[in-house]
Amino acid sequence: MEEKKKLPLATQIFIALVLGIIAGLLLQSHSDMADAYIKPIGTIFLNLLKFIVVPIVLFSIMAGIISMSDIRKVGSIGIKTIVYYMCTTAVAIVIGLAGGNLFKGFFPILETSDLTYEASEETPFMDTIVGIFPSNFIAPLSEATMLQVIVMAILIGFAVILVGEEAAPAVKGINSFNAIFMKCMEMILKLSPIGVFCLICPVVAANGAAILGSLAMVLLTAYICYFAHMLIVYSLAVKTMGGMSPIEFFKGQFPAMIFAFSSSSSVGTLPINMQGCEKMGADKEVTSFVLPLGATINMDGTAIYQGVCAIFIAACYGISLTPAQMLTIVLTATLASIGTAGVPGAGMVMLAMVLASVGLPLDGIALVAGVDRIFDMGRTVVNITGDASCALIVSNLERKKAQKKSAA
Numbered sequence: 075m076e077e078k079k080k081l082p083l084a085t086q087i088f089i090a091l092v093l094g095i096i097a098g099l100l101l102q103s104h105s106d107m108a109d110a111y112i113k114p115i116g117t118i119f120l121n122l123l124k125f126i127v128v129p130i131v132l133f134s135i136m137a138g139i140i141s142m143s144d145i146r147k148v149g150s151i152g153i154k155t156i157v158y159y160m161c162t163t164a165v166a167i168v169i170g171l172a173g174g175n176l177f178k179g180f181f182p183i184l185e186t187s188d189l190t191y192e193a194s195e196e197t198p199f200m201d202t203i204v205g206i207f208p209s210n211f212i213a214p215l216s217e218a219t220m221l222q223v224i225v226m227a228i229l230i231g232f233a234v235i236l237v238g239e240e241a242a243p244a245v246k247g248i249n250s251f252n253a254i255f256m257k258c259m260e261m262i263l264k265l266s267p268i269g270v271f272c273l274i275c276p277v278v279a280a281n282g283a284a285i286l287g288s289l290a291m292v293l294l295t296a297y298i299c300y301f302a303h304m305l306i307v308y309s310l311a312v313k314t315m316g317g318m319s320p321i322e323f324f325k326g327q328f329p330a331m332i333f334a335f336s337s338s339s340s341v342g343t344l345p346i347n348m349q350g351c352e353k354m355g356a357d358k359e360v361t362s363f364v365l366p367l368g369a370t371i372n373m374d375g376t377a378i379y380q381g382v383c384a385i386f387i388a389a390c391y392g393i394s395l396t397p398a399q400m401l402t403i404v405l406t407a408t409l410a411s412i413g414t415a416g417v418p419g420a421g422m423v424m425l426a427m428v429l430a431s432v433g434l435p436l437d438g439i440a441l442v443a444g445v446d447r448i449f450d451m452g453r454t455v456v457n458i459t460g461d462a463s464c465a466l467i468v469s470n471l472e473r474k475k476a477q478k479k480s481a482a
Contacts, residue, residue, distance in 0.1 A: 083263070083264075083266060083267075083329055084328050084329035084332070086266070086267040087266050087267055087270050087329055087332045087333060088328075088332055089267070090266075090267035090268070090270040090271040091270050091271075091274055091332050091335070091336055093271055094270060094271040094272070094273070094274035094275040094278070094336065095274060095275075095278050097112075097271070097275045097278075097279075098274065098275040098276065098277065098278025098279040099278055099279075101275065101279040102278075102279055104279070105276065105279040105280045108275055108276040108279040108280070109276050109279075109280070112271075112272050112275050112276055113272065113273075113275075113276040114272075115268065115269075115272040116269055116271075116272030116273035116275075116276070119262075119265055119266075119268065119269030119272065119273070120269065120273065120337060120339065120342055122262045122265070123262060123269075123337075123339075123342045123344075123345060124218065124339075124341065124342060126255060126258055126259050126262055126345060127218065127220075127341055127342070127344055127345065128215055128218050128223055129251070129255045130255050130256070130259055130344070130345060130348070130366075131220065131223050131224065131227065131344070131366040132215070132223055132226065132227050133227075133248060133251045133252040133255055134252055134255075134256075134348070134358075134362035134366075135224060135227035135228065135231060135362050135363055135366060136227045136230055136231045136234070136248050136252075137248055137249055137252040137359075137362065138231075138358065138359035138360070138361075138362035138363050139227070139228065139231030139232065139234075139235065139359075139363070140231055140234050140235060140245055140248060140249075141358075141359050142359055143235055144235075145232055145235060145236075147472075148228070148231075148232075148363070150472070150475070151360060151363055151364070151468055151472060152363070154467075154468050154471060154472075155363070155364050155367060155368070155464055155468055156367075156371075158311075158464045158467065158468070159367075159368060159371060159372040159411075159460070159464065160408060162307060162308075162311070162372070162374050162460055162464075163372065163373060163374050163377045163407070163408045163411050164377075164404055164408045165303070165307055165374075166303050166307070166374035166375070166377040166378045166381075166456070167377040167378065167380060167381050167403060167404045167407045167408065168381070168404060169299050169302060169303050169307075169378055169381070170296075170299050170377060170378035170379065170380060170381020170382045171381040171382075171384070171385060171400050171403065171404070172299075172381075173295050173296075173298060173299035173302070173378075173381070173382055174295060174381055174382040174383075174384065174385025174386060175385055176295075177291065177294075177295040177298075178385055178386075178389055180291045180295075181291055181292055181295075181385075181386050181389050181390075182289070182291065182292075183389065183390055205219075205221075205222075206221045206222065206225060207222070207225055208222040208225060208226055211226070214226060218341075220341060220366065220369065220370040221370050221371070223366075224366055224367055224370070234248070259345045259349075262345070263345060263346060263349070266329075266333060266346070269336075269337075270332065270333060270336040270337075273336045273337050274335075274336040277336075277447055277448075277451070281445060281447065281448055289441075289442065289444075289445050292382065292383075292386050292442070293445060293448055293449065295382050296378065296379055296382045296383075296449055296452060296453075297452050299378045299381070299382060300375060300378055300452045300453065300455065300456050303374060303375075303378060303456060304324075304455075304456060304459055305320075307374075308320070308323070308459060308460065308463045309323075311463055311467060312463050312466060312467065315467040315470065315471065316463065316466040316467040316469075316470045317470045318354070318355075318466055318470075322354070323354065323462075323463070323466065326350055326351075326353060326354040327350060327354075327459055327462050329346055329350055330343055330346045330347040330350045330458055330459075330462065331455050331458070331459060333346050334451075334454040334455045334457070334458045335451045335452070335454065335455050336451070337454070338447065338450040338451050338454045339454065340368075340369040340370075340454055340457045340458050340461070341369050341370075343369075343454070343458045344365060344366065344369050347365055347369075347458050347461060347462055348361050348362070348365050350462065351365065351462050351465045351466065354462075354466060355466070355469070356462075356465040356466050356469040357469040357472065357473075360465055360468050360469045360472065361465045361469075364461065364464050364465045364468055365461050365462070365465055368457075368458075368460065368461030368464055368465075369457075369458070369461060371411060372411065372457060372460050372461055372464070373411035373424070373453075373457055374456050374457055374460040375452060375453030375454060375455065375456025375457045375460075376407075376411065376424055376453050376457065377407045377408070377411060378453065378456065379425070379449050379453045380403065380407045380424060380425055380428045381403065381407070383425055383442050383449075384403055384425075384428055384429065384432070384434065386441070386442070387429065387434055387435075387438030387439070387441060387442070388434055388438075390438060390441060391434070391435060391438065393434065395432065399432040402431050402432050403428055403431065403432060406427060406428050406431040407424065407428050410424045410427045410428065411424070422439060422443065422446060425439055425442075426439060
């Protein structure tokens, strides 16, 4: 008897997304019900993903570093990753500013006299640098401070390589734990369709009418810039440096993109993104290092959002940004992306930094705060797609480097 062919996970997630949007539109007049009964199930799923992310990052980076057994190789991958992330973020903010200026004439001019927005306190740059390094072994794991977890994993991984033969039992243990948590991740990912449905439905129920409101043109501009960045920058990068067809890349990336759209969390999408990149041919040792780092510091979508919103807020206050101010926004957004965590709503913190850097009123954030979740869904898709493109490119460059070395 033939086994029934199961639908691929990507198809299941896509169907769940469509059904969630339809259900959300039908429940617009009962959005409180969607919030009370559907959203908690989505939150449970997101909690499970957040639970698995820390051990996955810790053990997969350690296992990846140990498998390389060469500290110089780790350094080589790290430098390529950070340079790629910084360059694409700078390009993204330029695209956001260009799109904002191009469509500025269509933006609504909203009343700004009665606005208030309380910005969270800005962290000084040196404090951000100090905050990358853990002062405690348990705190980064319990608080899911991803940059600190990455630093811990790198230090322990290096130590295991340097100890050598004596660390053989530790190597076995790290690889075993890595395999266990990967299997745990697979089990959680099987619930993705239910999670996606329950995450997207309340958002549509609450914001359905708002999307058609006065900010429709600003949202449309941001989404046009999101698509332009992915189709131009990532396609070119993957084709020229990754040796892969852009169509194949976006096809392989599709499940992670749908999940990112519904969850608005780069960190939450990490397990699906890792799985997808490895299926597309990225090296496991590279994805285990590049993707967790990207989920924390690579914010291309968020950078585009900064550009569009800065132009829109400036227009509402009757201010025209000078080329010097736009350059300041590019530099601020590129550097601020490193200190912004990959969780829902982090873009608002970054936007406050960007506006402050060019003297725009922080109250202007209140103009876009109401539909921030709609902006967030698109920018998270861009963020995680940038991470995946980096994993494939670095894998390809490292393979070529290894081939040249062996030929020599």
